[in-house]
Amino acid sequence: MLDPSISNAIVYGCLYAMMCVGLTLTYMTTKVPNFAHSDFVVVAIFSSASAFIFGNFSSPYLTVPVAFFVGGATAVIMYLLVLKPLTKRGANIVVLMIATLAVDTIMTGFIGAVFFDYISKVYAKFLGNKGYYLFDLNQLPDFHVFGVNGILIVAPAALVVMTVALSYLLYRTRFGVAMRAAIENPNLARILGINVERVYVVSWFVAGALAGLGGGLYSIQSPSPPATSSYIIVDIFAGAVLGGLTSLYGGIIGGFIVGFSETYVIRVLTSFVNATYGYAAGSQITTFQKGIPLAIMIITLLVIPKGLTSVDWRRFMRRFR
Amino acid sequence: MAVDLSSLYFLLMVLIQPAELFCLFLIISLTVNLEFGYAGIPNFGKVLFVAAGAFLGGSLAYRVMAYVMHLKGDIFAYQALFISQIDGKLTSTPVLAVEVALFMLAVGAVMGALFGFLSSYPAIRLREDYLGMLLLAAGEFFNYFSLAYFPFLGGALGMTAPSPIFDLGTIIGQPNLLVLAILILASALVYIYSERVGRSPLGRTLRALRDNEEASEALGKDNVAIRRNVLLVSSAIAGMAGVLWLFYMPYIAPGTVGSFTRQTFTFIPFVIVIIGGAANNRGVLLGTFVYLLIFNAFNQGTSYLINSGYNIFGPIDPTRFETMFIGAMLIVILLRRPQGLIAEKPTLTLARSRLKEIAEAVVRKSKNKEAKS
Numbered sequence: 270m271l272d273p274s275i276s277n278a279i280v281y282g283c284l285y286a287m288m289c290v291g292l293t294l295t296y297m298t299t300k301v302p303n304f305a306h307s308d309f310v311v312v313a314i315f316s317s318a319s320a321f322i323f324g325n326f327s328s329p330y331l332t333v334p335v336a337f338f339v340g341g342a343t344a345v346i347m348y349l350l351v352l353k354p355l356t357k358r359g360a361n362i363v364v365l366m367i368a369t370l371a372v373d374t375i376m377t378g379f380i381g382a383v384f385f386d387y388i389s390k391v392y393a394k395f396l397g398n399k400g401y402y403l404f405d406l407n408q409l410p411d412f413h414v415f416g417v418n419g420i421l422i423v424a425p426a427a428l429v430v431m432t433v434a435l436s437y438l439l440y441r442t443r444f445g446v447a448m449r450a451a452i453e454n455p456n457l458a459r460i461l462g463i464n465v466e467r468v469y470v471v472s473w474f475v476a477g478a479l480a481g482l483g484g485g486l487y488s489i490q491s492p493s494p495p496a497t498s499s500y501i502i503v504d505i506f507a508g509a510v511l512g513g514l515t516s517l518y519g520g521i522i523g524g525f526i527v528g529f530s531e532t533y534v535i536r537v538l539t540s541f542v543n544a545t546y547g548y549a550a551g552s553q554i555t556t557f558q559k560g561i562p563l564a565i566m567i568i569t570l571l572v573i574p575k576g577l578t579s580v581d582w583r584r585f586m587r588r589f590r
Numbered sequence: 591m592a593v594d595l596s597s598l599y600f601l602l603m604v605l606i607q608p609a610e611l612f613c614l615f616l617i618i619s620l621t622v623n624l625e626f627g628y629a630g631i632p633n634f635g636k637v638l639f640v641a642a643g644a645f646l647g648g649s650l651a652y653r654v655m656a657y658v659m660h661l662k663g664d665i666f667a668y669q670a671l672f673i674s675q676i677d678g679k680l681t682s683t684p685v686l687a688v689e690v691a692l693f694m695l696a697v698g699a700v701m702g703a704l705f706g707f708l709s710s711y712p713a714i715r716l717r718e719d720y721l722g723m724l725l726l727a728a729g730e731f732f733n734y735f736s737l738a739y740f741p742f743l744g745g746a747l748g749m750t751a752p753s754p755i756f757d758l759g760t761i762i763g764q765p766n767l768l769v770l771a772i773l774i775l776a777s778a779l780v781y782i783y784s785e786r787v788g789r790s791p792l793g794r795t796l797r798a799l800r801d802n803e804e805a806s807e808a809l810g811k812d813n814v815a816i817r818r819n820v821l822l823v824s825s826a827i828a829g830m831a832g833v834l835w836l837f838y839m840p841y842i843a844p845g846t847v848g849s850f851t852r853q854t855f856t857f858i859p860f861v862i863v864i865i866g867g868a869a870n871n872r873g874v875l876l877g878t879f880v881y882l883l884i885f886n887a888f889n890q891g892t893s894y895l896i897n898s899g900y901n902i903f904g905p906i907d908p909t910r911f912e913t914m915f916i917g918a919m920l921i922v923i924l925l926r927r928p929q930g931l932i933a934e935k936p937t938l939t940l941a942r943s944r945l946k947e948i949a950e951a952v953v954r955k956s957k958n959k960e961a962k963s
Contacts, residue, residue, distance in 0.1 A: 371920040378913035390905035503727045556738035563731045570712040
């Protein structure tokens with residue numbers, strides 16, 4: 270079957286694509302990079318993990334819908350309580366960014382208090398009997414279809430379904446037309462009688478829900494320690510910047526490239542260095558893992574600051590023909 | 591009633607640590623004020639520059655001293671022994687201690703400026719949100735890297751830096767007081783510097799750049815160069831603040847293991863600047879005081895409650911509530927009083943008395959005209 274380094278890279282690519290498209294959507298509607306986006310992911314991870322453990326479900330996949338709705342609800346609450354009132358007061362972009370940082374701090378405290386202190390300590394005996402904790406669901410045996418890991422089927426399938434559903438919503442429904450109009454020109458849309466506030470609430474729900482879905486599947490693929498939020502934020506921003514922050518498909522492509530290259534390049538480099546210099550040298554390479562999304566971000570900002578979707582690919586191809 | 595001198599001395603000793611923290615947070619918040627308050631640059635990677643100064647300044651000083659003193663062995667495994675030998679040597683030779691302190695400060699400043707230049711270069715020409723994202727990502731990467739790469743700082747083990755100022759103080763007999771004196775001197779210098787920048791033509795240029803980028807460009811200002819220079823200077827100061835932090839607490843623990851987190855060194859300075867009022871150095875002074883008051887009251891209150899048997903928090907770490915409270919407070923301030931406790935004053939280019947004279951002269955003239963007609 271597939272080489273494990275490639276299959277892992279594909280799974281991470283799909284998960285980061287879901288997270289990045291959410292960030293791109295919030296950026297398109299509110300015009301602010303949301304620094305709390307990775308916390309939607311983490312809240313969703315631990316809500317679905319708690320639901321799985323305390324609900325005695327047979328497989329962690331069954332509680333992924335919990336992650337979907339918790340992520341969406343968190344995003345809507347954040348938009349209604351923080352960003353909407355601030356935008357109404359005419360806050361500029363730097364103030365909005367600081368507000369999202371504040372939300373990030375609040376949620377870090379909340380996640381730590383509820384999941385790492387309360388649940389882990391009060392239910393320590395219960396969790397001990399179960400043999401696993403909230404942050405290592407990836408230790409559980411995955412189901413297999415024709416010898417392929419379940420996550421390798423579920424993650425790409427979820428991404429494809431979500432992309433198709435989002436395209437249908439945006440391009441085939443009346444609400445989608447209203448949504449695109451509100452994103453393109455909120456004032457004109459308001460004049461034409463579109464309820465822009467409702468459109469924004471829905472798009473924040475979609476963004477948070479996609480982040481939550483990515484998170485729910487992320488906890489099955491990878492261990493998710495308390496610091497997960499601060500690690501994945503680098504990937505999410507790199508993917509969204511690579512995609513250009515102006516198009517949902519750009520977000521999907523950017524997220525996939527970042528997740529894929531981060532995992533795959535590190536595996537290839539590690540095996541190469543191991544073969545050349547011995548085992549200990551290769552193990553140091555993984556410490557540069559988060560350097561890859563950062564490098565992608567820097568190169569994107571230097572070469573194509575408006576992202577992949579801004580490049581005129583036809584002209585680009587003609588030049589090399 | 592005679593004043594009991596020994597209790598006065600005890601009070602002074604108790605106040606030393608909060609005073610040291612006050613100076614350190616004041617310096618870092620002043621650099622945030624210079625960038626965000628005056629120039630409108632969202633430097634969300636402040637922790638990167640503080641940590642760059644502290645990690646590189648501290649570890650380089652330790653390595654150089656271990657090399658110079660011919661200490662043989664693994665510098666991580668034997669660090670407790672090595673550091674006690676290095677500190678003993680510094681205590682016996684005050685000149686060397688001064689040199690080490692200056693060396694650490696210089697390395698901190700250079701590394702802060704270098705990191706500031708490198709990490710802002712790709713995005714300084716773009717809109718401020720790209721700069722914010724890039725700096726934040728760079729800060730997270732640096733923390734992740736220094737925690738994961740063992741040969742740099744010993745991974746989660748951390749590293750102890752030499753503490754030259756403390757050693758110098760041991761010679762006098764008052765180590766903590768000397769550290770406090772150095773911190774007060776440094777924060778006073780940074781305060782005077784940012785006050786002078788704020789009042790100078792450069793300060794007005796920065797405000798113009800913040801408020802209307804196109805207008806300042808139309809008046810012939812090189813916006814990109816100004817922004818880059820502000821970032822360089824404040825990052826150098828932040829790097830030195832990292833080294834000063836080591837004088838206060840000589841333990842380098844990377845990332846989430848120690849105190850060098852995004853929460854402490856990026857978020858808290860922004861909170862301080864916004865509480866006090868942006869583009870306003872007196873506001874930063876007040877903001878630092880208010881923040882540390884809340885911080886200390888919270889710490890003392892929770893430890894008092896827990897020690898006296900009322901553990902209302904259950905299994906939850908009380909600092910989580912502090913984190914949530916600070917975040918919520920910032921949002922409430924942004925909503926209710928965005929200008930902060932001390933609002934920014936309009937810039938007056940002439941002295942107040944001179945402006946009044948001019949205004950009176952104008953009024954007199956118009957009255958004369960009315961009287962004539």
